[in-house]
Amino acid sequence: MADLVSHPDEVRVVSKRFGKGATNIDRYIELDGYKAVRKALTMEPDAIINEVKNSGLRGRGGAGFSTGLKWSFVPKQASKPKYILCNGDESEPGTCKDRLIFEHDPHAVIEGVMIAALAVGATKGYIYIRGEYRYLSEIMQKAIADVYAKGFAGKNIFGSGKDLDIYWHGGAGAYEVGEESALMESLEGKRGIPRIRPPFPAVVGLWGGPTVINNAETLASVPHILLGGAEWYANLGPPKNGGTRLFCLAGDLEKPGVYELPMGYNLKKMIYEVGGGIPNGRKLKAVVPGGSSTPILLPEEIDVAMDFDSVAKTGSMLGSGGVVVLDDTVCMVKFALRTIKFYQHESCGWCIPCREGTDWLKKTLIRFHNGAGLKKDIDNMYYLSENMLGRTFCPLGDAAAMPMMAFVKKFRKEFEDHLDGKPCPYEKASEEINRELAVL
Amino acid sequence: MRFSDQFEKRFAEMLTHYPTKRSVLVPTLLYAQDEAGFLSDEVIAEIAQRLELTELDVNNVISYYSMLTTKPRGKYNVQVCTNIACMLRGGEELLEQCKDRLGIGHKGTTSDGLFSLEEVECIGACSWAPAIQVNYDFHENLDERKMDAVLDSYRKKAI
Ligand SMILES: Cc1cc2nc3c(=O)[nH]c(=O)nc-3n(C[C@H](O)[C@H](O)[C@H](O)COP(=O)(O)O)c2cc1C
Numbered sequence: 197m198a199d200l201v202s203h204p205d206e207v208r209v210v211s212k213r214f215g216k217g218a219t220n221i222d223r224y225i226e227l228d229g230y231k232a233v234r235k236a237l238t239m240e241p242d243a244i245i246n247e248v249k250n251s252g253l254r255g256r257g258g259a260g261f262s263t264g265l266k267w268s269f270v271p272k273q274a275s276k277p278k279y280i281l282c283n284g285d286e287s288e289p290g291t292c293k294d295r296l297i298f299e300h301d302p303h304a305v306i307e308g309v310m311i312a313a314l315a316v317g318a319t320k321g322y323i324y325i326r327g328e329y330r331y332l333s334e335i336m337q338k339a340i341a342d343v344y345a346k347g348f349a350g351k352n353i354f355g356s357g358k359d360l361d362i363y364w365h366g367g368a369g370a371y372e373v374g375e376e377s378a379l380m381e382s383l384e385g386k387r388g389i390p391r392i393r394p395p396f397p398a399v400v401g402l403w404g405g406p407t408v409i410n411n412a413e414t415l416a417s418v419p420h421i422l423l424g425g426a427e428w429y430a431n432l433g434p435p436k437n438g439g440t441r442l443f444c445l446a447g448d449l450e451k452p453g454v455y456e457l458p459m460g461y462n463l464k465k466m467i468y469e470v471g472g473g474i475p476n477g478r479k480l481k482a483v484v485p486g487g488s489s490t491p492i493l494l495p496e497e498i499d500v501a502m503d504f505d506s507v508a509k510t511g512s513m514l515g516s517g518g519v520v521v522l523d524d525t526v527c528m529v530k531f532a533l534r535t536i537k538f539y540q541h542e543s544c545g546w547c548i549p550c551r552e553g554t555d556w557l558k559k560t561l562i563r564f565h566n567g568a569g570l571k572k573d574i575d576n577m578y579y580l581s582e583n584m585l586g587r588t589f590c591p592l593g594d595a596a597a598m599p600m601m602a603f604v605k606k607f608r609k610e611f612e613d614h615l616d617g618k619p620c621p622y623e624k625a626s627e628e629i630n631r632e633l634a635v636l
Numbered sequence: 637m638r639f640s641d642q643f644e645k646r647f648a649e650m651l652t653h654y655p656t657k658r659s660v661l662v663p664t665l666l667y668a669q670d671e672a673g674f675l676s677d678e679v680i681a682e683i684a685q686r687l688e689l690t691e692l693d694v695n696n697v698i699s700y701y702s703m704l705t706t707k708p709r710g711k712y713n714v715q716v717c718t719n720i721a722c723m724l725r726g727g728e729e730l731l732e733q734c735k736d737r738l739g740i741g742h743k744g745t746t747s748d749g750l751f752s753l754e755e756v757e758c759i760g761a762c763s764w765a766p767a768i769q770v771n772y773d774f775h776e777n778l779d780e781r782k783m784d785a786v787l788d789s790y791r792k793k794a795i
């Protein structure tokens with residue numbers, strides 16, 4: 197479905213089988229598939245966890261937590277069944293990579309779930325796929341059926357004496373459900389309202405049992421680590437940031453697309469060489485480095501290695517891999533409005549700072565973009581966001597507050613240029629669209 | 637209320653996947669909606685009864701998920717993404733174009749019942765923006781001409 201791209205700087209690990217017919221289980225096996233799980237079956241659980249820890253693999257869902265460490269938090273003995281839950285809700289604006297994995301290499305996700313299950317002693321794994329990705333849910337259902345038919349799942353997998361069930365699950369449209377505890381609520385058939393932590397899912401998760409929740413790309417990376425070795429994987433990236441990452445290049449670029457690059461690849465090079473630079477002779481205005489919740493970077497800030505720690509030093513985040521590039525025709529007030537409108541729409545409404553804060557920001561930005569903003573609104577938007585930070589029940593509140601603070605801090609002048617009823621001086625969109633935005 | 641054999645087969649199988657019946661609720665509602673067009677009181681009552689839930693429980697869940705609807709929609713639901721990556725590449729203009737060609741607004745349905753229109757958030761096609769979904773099918777890297785062709789292809793399909 198979605199077009200594939202390539203660039204000589206790519207290091208293909210997770211995307212190794214893209215475009216190679218690996219949705220077919222026999223083809224997947226031909227391409228080294230299900231070798232890693234066979235290897236895992238001969239290893240002690242702790243040895244699997246250590247291998248993943250040493251590989252430097254960090255969560256590809258956004259937060260970048262060490263995957264091996266997360267697995268080690270699951271208690272060895274538990275009175276309730278343990279579960280693996282693969283997060284395929286992929287909804288952070290700018291992010292479109294898990295989709296390619298499900299489309300081209302669904303068995304890699306299944307194999308990753310299997311290895312995680314062996315490592316923590318789980319006997320059931322669920323693969324949650326967002327409702328909009330119906331065709332991927334169908335691909336996954338077929339892949340799972342094929343796995344059962346081969347005797348790789350169910351009772352006595354690979355003749356090992358161990359039992360392991362793999363299931364798919366579908367969502368029905370909700371960004372918030374990608375948050376790990378809301379994801380569990382959704383899987384249990386409820387509204388996606390987050391759970392209070394502690395207890396953490398590793399101890400009390402699905403139906404009260406210990407649960408490991410990992411992003412689809414994280415899990416699809418695991419078989420490669422077991423086969424290639426922790427050292428090989430760790431050395432693909434800088435220290436503590438092992439491996440590669442699927443970067444979704446989007447926005448004002450000559451060659452947008454999903455490229456697999458080593459962790460720590462330079463952002464400037466990513467934009468100008470891999471992505472082909474800015475089209476139509478325009479200039480770069482700003483970059484969102486890792487999905488719409490990550491604070492925006494100015495052109496002078498993009499000479500940065502794209503790994504978790506280096507991007508954090510700029511005050512932003514590596515996030516979910518969605519790199520959105522803006523040229524100099526974009527109005528930042530409008531861009532801020534689109535960003536905030538999303539979080540306002542997706543807020544589950546459970547806690548006041550997020551529910552009221554995002555709504556207030558949206559209304560202020562609409563007024564602002566229409567030329568009815570007040571000078572004090574600028575500071576108020578910053579102050580309000582600052583006060584949302586860390587005061588919400590789940591990180592969605594932060595996801596709205598963080599980029600908002602960066603918009604105001606880095607583009608204050610553009611906000612000021614909208615004052616005194618002046619028409620938006622940056623806008624390339626038609627008047628009609630602006631009228632529509634005004635009534636959102 | 638009758639669903640297709642495929643629905644019943646999937647439903648029966650899904651029930652074996654979880655320790656609680658309720659867990660099948662969200663995907664079941666979406667598959668039911670695909671067959672019935674929307675979640676009518678009758679569909680809701682049927683699913684509530686099968687899963688031993690109250691209709692209120694089911695309605696509470698429906699209202700949370702953006703894809704679930706209790707109102708009829710057109711045969712083809714045109715969902716235009718205007719989130720950041722699509723906005724930068726003309727998503728808002730596509731939405732305007734659809735409003736113009738179909739003569740309806742956000743969440744409207746054409747009088748012949750063929751099309752509905754919806755402005756949606758990111759659909760995971762950011763690198764192929766601007767993108768839309770018609771029901772579950774993605775259409776990507778669109779422009780004005782391609783957008784018209786997409787609408788035409790569905791008009792033809794309906795005949
Ligand atoms: C509002 C919100 C939405 C999220 N959406 C996703 C998502 O769509 N996919 C995902 O993998 N993680 C998402 N996350 C992160 C998850 O909570 C969780 O950290 C992640 O799935 C863990 O997997 P990882 O360690 O492999 O990254 C989201 C978090 C928040 C707060």
Ligand code: SF4
Pocket residue numbers: 372390542543544545546547548550551588589590591592593594
């Ligand atoms: S921060 Fe927002 S999304 Fe998270 S629980 Fe509070 S209201 Fe819900």
Ligand code: FES
Pocket residue numbers: 289290291717718719720721722723757758759760761762765767
């Ligand atoms: S922003 Fe439109 S598909 Fe992601």
